[in-house]
Amino acid sequence: MLYIFDLGNVVIDIDFNRVLGVWSKLSGVPLATLKERFTMDEAFELHERGEISDEEFGARLSQEMGMLLSYEQFTAGWQAIFVALRPEVLDVMQQLRQQGHRAVILSNTNRLHCAHWPALFPDVAEAADRLYLSQDIGMRKPEARVYQYVLTQEQATPAQTVFFDDNEQNIAAAQALGIHSVLVTDRDTVPQFFAEHPVSPAHITVANAGKL
Numbered sequence: 170m171l172y173i174f175d176l177g178n179v180v181i182d183i184d185f186n187r188v189l190g191v192w193s194k195l196s197g198v199p200l201a202t203l204k205e206r207f208t209m210d211e212a213f214e215l216h217e218r219g220e221i222s223d224e225e226f227g228a229r230l231s232q233e234m235g236m237l238l239s240y241e242q243f244t245a246g247w248q249a250i251f252v253a254l255r256p257e258v259l260d261v262m263q264q265l266r267q268q269g270h271r272a273v274i275l276s277n278t279n280r281l282h283c284a285h286w287p288a289l290f291p292d293v294a295e296a297a298d299r300l301y302l303s304q305d306i307g308m309r310k311p312e313a314r315v316y317q318y319v320l321t322q323e324q325a326t327p328a329q330t331v332f333f334d335d336n337e338q339n340i341a342a343a344q345a346l347g348i349h350s351v352l353v354t355d356r357d358t359v360p361q362f363f364a365e366h367p368v369s370p371a372h373i374t375v376a377n378a379g380k381l
Contacts, residue, residue, distance in 0.1 A: 175275060
């Protein structure tokens, strides 16, 4: 079986309010105003696919939100998003791999974040068979092609795959391809799923993949 895990709020707790809080302090723009102005627009998507540089993204977003920030100040806020690791999910991933399954990360992310979180949470890369990061592969969720790419790389079918994500659009896109998908709403979702769906060694589970 192939198990695909999102990164933010699945493996690592993140909080965009922390980002906006830092920017508010550094720019003098009220936090409430930044919350109203912040949207995941075209620049956000381009950045996550690696189609614009970190510097261009920072400049565009700062202008759109009315913040006068240096690139260093923008980066300080942007990297404040990470809160804490979810060790219970890493334990699950490690157990899956020990039983012969594949456990991979599929994340919409960007180079600024990837220059930061691996040093904060080195256990993530150690627990995953592979990291599929949007800025490296030039595509992002919920694009159908990103799921198809991962399936091809992993030589897995949708029926042999389980996907965990905290975004309803990403879940719906994966389900449309026939991937068994689980919406992660809190820290208990992943452990509870595996408590209800005990995993057998790989050669047994693959044969019963359609029964999940």
